[in-house]
Amino acid sequence: MDIAKQITGCQLCAERFALTKTRHVPRPVVWFRPSARILIAGQAPGARVHNSGRPFTDPSGDRLRDWMGVDKAIFYDRDQIAILPMAFCFPGYDAKGSDLPPPKICARTWRAPLLEALGDVRLTLLVGGYAQAWHLGDKSTVTARVAAWREHGPDVFPLPHPSWRNTAWLKRNPWFEEELLPVLRARVAEELSR
Numbered sequence: 001m002d003i004a005k006q007i008t009g010c011q012l013c014a015e016r017f018a019l020t021k022t023r024h025v026p027r028p029v030v031w032f033r034p035s036a037r038i039l040i041a042g043q044a045p046g047a048r049v050h051n052s053g054r055p056f057t058d059p060s061g062d063r064l065r066d067w068m069g070v071d072k073a074i075f076y077d078r079d080q081i082a083i084l085p086m087a088f089c090f091p092g093y094d095a096k097g098s099d100l101p102p103p104k105i106c107a108r109t110w111r112a113p114l115l116e117a118l119g120d121v122r123l124t125l126l127v128g129g130y131a132q133a134w135h136l137g138d139k140s141t142v143t144a145r146v147a148a149w150r151e152h153g154p155d156v157f158p159l160p161h162p163s164w165r166n167t168a169w170l171k172r173n174p175w176f177e178e179e180l181l182p183v184l185r186a187r188v189a190e191e192l193s194r
C-alpha cells in the first residue's frame with residue numbers, strides 16, 4: 001500500500017483524541033504527489049481543516065497563499081505543491097481554546113518514509129516552530145530563524161505560522177513583508193515555472 005493510503009488510515013492517536021474536549025476521531029489530511037517540487041511543512045490541521053479534509057481551508061491558508069503569491073488552483077495542485085504538516089490530524093484544543101501541539105508520534109512514525117516518497121523537493125517552506133525544529137534540528141526561536149532567512153535560502157524558508165495570532169508579530173517585524181516576501185514569491189514562481 002502506498003504511504004498516502006497508509007497515513008489516511010492511521011488511527012494511532014484515537015485514544016488521545018477521544019480524551020480531548022471535542023472527542024473527535026483521527027481524520028488524517030494528507031496532500032501530496034511524489035512529483036511535487038515545493039513542500040509546505042506545517043503544524044497540524046485546525047478544526048476547519050478537520051471538517052473540510054483539505055489543508056489550509058481557513059484564513060491562515062488565505063494569508064499563506066498571499067505570502068506565496070499563488071491562487072487556490074495552484075496551491076492545491078498536488079503535482080506541484082505538497083502540504084505535509086508535522087501531524088496530519090487536528091489535535092484538539094487546550095484549556096485556553098488554542099490548538100494542542102501536533103502529536104510527536106506522527107512525525108516519528110511518518111515523516112521519514114514520507115519525505116523519501118516525495119522525491120525531488122527543491123523549495124521547502126517551514127511554517128511555524130514545530131516544522132522548523134524538526135527540519136532544522138536546532139533549538140532557536142521562530143523569530144530568530146525567520147530573521148536568518150537569507151542563511152537558509154534560497155531553498156528553505158522558515159516562516160511564522162500564518163495564523164491571525166501572529167498578526168501582531170507581522171506588525172512588529174515589517175522586514176518580513178518588505179524584504180522576505182518578495183524573495184519568497186520569486187522563488188515560488190521560479191519553481192512553478194520549471
Ligand code: SF4
Nearest residue numbers: 010012013026089106
Ligand atoms: S496525528 Fe498522525 S499519528 Fe496521529 S492518528 Fe493522525 S496520522 Fe496517525
